[in-house]
Amino acid sequence: MLAIQVLINALVLGCLYACIAIGFSLVWGVLNVINLIHGSFIVLGAYLAWGAYNSLGLSPWYALLIAAPAFFVFGYLLQRLLLNRVITAPVLVTLTLTFGLDLILNNAMIYYFKADYRKLILNPPTGSISIFDVVVPVDRLIATASALALTFLLYLLLRRSKVGRAIVAVRLDRDAAVLMGVDVKSIYAIAFGLGAALAGCAGVLMALIFPISPLTSSAYLGKAFVVCVLGGLGSVSGALAGGILLALVEGVGSVYLGPAHAVTLSFVLLIIFLVVRPQGLLGRKGFE
Amino acid sequence: MFHPRLAVSAFSASLLLAAAGLGATSSVASAQDVIRFGAPLPITGPLAPEAVKQQQGYDLWAEQANKAGGIDVGGKKYKVEIVYSDYQSNTPRSVQTTEQMITQDKVNFMFGPFGSGAAKAASTIAEKYKVPMLAATASSSQVYDQNYKYLFGTFTPNDTLTTPLTQLVKAKAADVKKIAILARNDLFPLAIAQEMEKSAKANGLEVVYFEKYAINTLDHSATLSQIKSLNPQWVFVTGYTNDLLLIRKQMVDQQMKAGVVTMIAGPAYQEFIESAGQSAENISSASWWHPAEQYNGKDIFGTTANFVKLFKDKYKLEPDYAHASAAVCGALFQMAIEKAGSLDRDKVRDELAKMDVVTFWGPVKFGANGQINSLEPPVFQIQAGKPVVLFPDAIKQGEFKLGVN
Numbered sequence: 001m002l003a004i005q006v007l008i009n010a011l012v013l014g015c016l017y018a019c020i021a022i023g024f025s026l027v028w029g030v031l032n033v034i035n036l037i038h039g040s041f042i043v044l045g046a047y048l049a050w051g052a053y054n055s056l057g058l059s060p061w062y063a064l065l066i067a068a069p070a071f072f073v074f075g076y077l078l079q080r081l082l083l084n085r086v087i088t089a090p091v092l093v094t095l096t097l098t099f100g101l102d103l104i105l106n107n108a109m110i111y112y113f114k115a116d117y118r119k120l121i122l123n124p125p126t127g128s129i130s131i132f133d134v135v136v137p138v139d140r141l142i143a144t145a146s147a148l149a150l151t152f153l154l155y156l157l158l159r160r161s162k163v164g165r166a167i168v169a170v171r172l173d174r175d176a177a178v179l180m181g182v183d184v185k186s187i188y189a190i191a192f193g194l195g196a197a198l199a200g201c202a203g204v205l206m207a208l209i210f211p212i213s214p215l216t217s218s219a220y221l222g223k224a225f226v227v228c229v230l231g232g233l234g235s236v237s238g239a240l241a242g243g244i245l246l247a248l249v250e251g252v253g254s255v256y257l258g259p260a261h262a263v264t265l266s267f268v269l270l271i272i273f274l275v276v277r278p279q280g281l282l283g284r285k286g287f288e
Numbered sequence: 289m290f291h292p293r294l295a296v297s298a299f300s301a302s303l304l305l306a307a308a309g310l311g312a313t314s315s316v317a318s319a320q321d322v323i324r325f326g327a328p329l330p331i332t333g334p335l336a337p338e339a340v341k342q343q344q345g346y347d348l349w350a351e352q353a354n355k356a357g358g359i360d361v362g363g364k365k366y367k368v369e370i371v372y373s374d375y376q377s378n379t380p381r382s383v384q385t386t387e388q389m390i391t392q393d394k395v396n397f398m399f400g401p402f403g404s405g406a407a408k409a410a411s412t413i414a415e416k417y418k419v420p421m422l423a424a425t426a427s428s429s430q431v432y433d434q435n436y437k438y439l440f441g442t443f444t445p446n447d448t449l450t451t452p453l454t455q456l457v458k459a460k461a462a463d464v465k466k467i468a469i470l471a472r473n474d475l476f477p478l479a480i481a482q483e484m485e486k487s488a489k490a491n492g493l494e495v496v497y498f499e500k501y502a503i504n505t506l507d508h509s510a511t512l513s514q515i516k517s518l519n520p521q522w523v524f525v526t527g528y529t530n531d532l533l534l535i536r537k538q539m540v541d542q543q544m545k546a547g548v549v550t551m552i553a554g555p556a557y558q559e560f561i562e563s564a565g566q567s568a569e570n571i572s573s574a575s576w577w578h579p580a581e582q583y584n585g586k587d588i589f590g591t592t593a594n595f596v597k598l599f600k601d602k603y604k605l606e607p608d609y610a611h612a613s614a615a616v617c618g619a620l621f622q623m624a625i626e627k628a629g630s631l632d633r634d635k636v637r638d639e640l641a642k643m644d645v646v647t648f649w650g651p652v653k654f655g656a657n658g659q660i661n662s663l664e665p666p667v668f669q670i671q672a673g674k675p676v677v678l679f680p681d682a683i684k685q686g687e688f689k690l691g692v693n
Contacts, residue, residue, distance in 0.1 A: 001517070119564065121565045219504050255511070255513075
């Protein structure tokens with residue numbers, strides 16, 4: 001029974017990890033920018049959910065509707081006004097720029113929200129459901145379902161919409177896309193905006209599950225990074241596969257080797273992947 | 289890459305800065321008679337929330353001391369000035385900072401940096417320069433086993449928290465036979481978990497699980513499922529506020545129930561109780577001090593209630609043991625200096641060594657190794673959203689309640 005419980009835990013956690021990583025993967029895949037501000041976007045989304053619930057009584061499900069457009073605009077402007085200026089520079093420059101932006105946003109959050117840990121407590125609590133002694137918390141289930149839905153929406157957007165096709169085209173061959181009349185700068189800004197919107201939504205969902213503090217942003221960023229390497233860049237389903245693989249390794253590792261070694265194990269896996277299969281589980285050049 | 293010219297200009301810049309610092313020091317000293325206390329703190333970095341607590345404690349004391357005219361040294365009043373410095377949550381830097389404060393900022397006395405590790409490292413410098421150092425947040429016995437003459441600390445050893453807890457559980461919950469211990473892999477949380485293991489074994493409890501989790505662990509579901517399958521009646525978890533909030537939430541998620549759930553060190557902090565909400569109910573814990581204590585002290589704060597009131601007035605929040613320990617360190621220096629009637633470091637050190645006094649923090653008497661040995665740390669439990677003291681009997685506020693759902 002313990003084995004099944006651990007498996008179920010890992011599946012659910014894997015979807016949460018995918019939710020954390022998907023926006024990061026999109027930006028990395030399309031813009032070739034390692035977006036270090038991603039973790040702070042997630043935390044900001046969590047504060048949005050927390051604030052909306054505690055001061056306006058707005059349930060996190062509605063907060064999702066605010067977070068998505070708000071973060072899209074924020075991300076779009078950031079890319080348009082700042083990142084686009086250095087987007088053609090070597091990867092280290094964009095890395096440094098997002099690192100600096102992350103320091104600013106993170107410290108601004110420490111200043112306004114303080115470093116104290118907060119928790120969004122739903123009233124009434126959502127509780128857990130149990131089937132044959134296997135327990136699954138409802139809030140995690142909902143977050144998992146939302147993560148899957150967001151992933152599916154992104155897939156549809158990239159697959160079916162004109163903007164989505166343009167994003168994929170830019171990812172595949174930037175120069176050819178320019179020749180076809182694609183406005184690369186605005187596509188970059190849209191892709192970055194989408195990444196930020198996904199991070200904001202992830203933050204709203206994570207607020208239900210994890211304690212909220214600016215200090216947790218690096219933990220989210222670390223997970224996103226590992227998930228992208230494991231799952232492979234450039235595919236929506238890669239993030240899902242990477243998330244589930246990571247959660248499984250951590251879960252099984254902490255039961256059989258002890259929780260102190262679970263993190264070690266996940267990074268050993270990361271190194272193995274980098275050496276043996278650098279494109280990840282499902283990595284492809286195009287993003288679809 | 290190494291740029292000699294850059295290095296030279298950085299070096300000369302730092303010399304200039306140092307000179308400016310020295311200049312500032314002497315002008316302050318001549319303008320008014322002050323006693324300078326050095327306080328190296330992790331103002332930035334992961335330990336920043338702890339630095340804020342200590343700083344609030346020191347500042348409250350300095351404010352009170354100055355409001356009363358200052359510290360009386362042989363009939364002459366001296367103002368208190370606290371010199372802060374940020375060591376960025378980096379222990380080696382706390383050693384440098386301490387040395388800088390003594391040699392360049394010319395402080396008269398030192399407060400220790402945060403926690404056992406940094407306090408142990410920095411105490412070597414204080415000892416070298418024979419500067420009395422009071423450590424507000426160092427509990428591990430390894431800090432004091434160097435037999436330094438100038439180091440004193442206001443936290444009793446870790447086992448003084450776990451032993452009364454075990455005895456209380458044994459007395460009130462006879463059917464608790466199995467304990468599971470989960471510890472954050474970090475100096476203090478691990479040390480206290482190891483003390484708990486010793487204490488449990490000595491009292492005939494079966495330790496069915498003892499594991500460490502890594503710092504920054506984001507999910508504990510697998511670990512908790514495993515603990516649940518072992519059916520312990522007592523779950524003992526150590527960590528900081530963030531870890532404990534997450535673990536408590538995941539325990540509820542997994543529908544884990546136990547007769548006794550103990551968490552150290554989060555529940556002593558008001559932010560834990562607020563953030564955990566209903567799930568904090570009946571969680572037990574222990575700490576070195578509690579605002580519900582009722583001591584009638586001879587220090588500047590007097591009673592515990594007066595300290596709590598002054599603190600609440602100034603900061604609009606309930607003080608916890610970290611705030612109180614910092615404040616009492618200041619108050620102890622004040623008493624030792626006034627008794628010595630001099631700013632001579634050796635005389636003040638001797639007064640600290642033979643101190644035997646009741647304060648708002650509790651009775652204070654240091655052992656030969658410098659660590660306090662007179663304090664009885666309280667055991668408490670969160671009941672109806674409030675911490676209720678269960679031990680020691682003299683300040684008991686309620687009965688131990690079983691059952692954490």
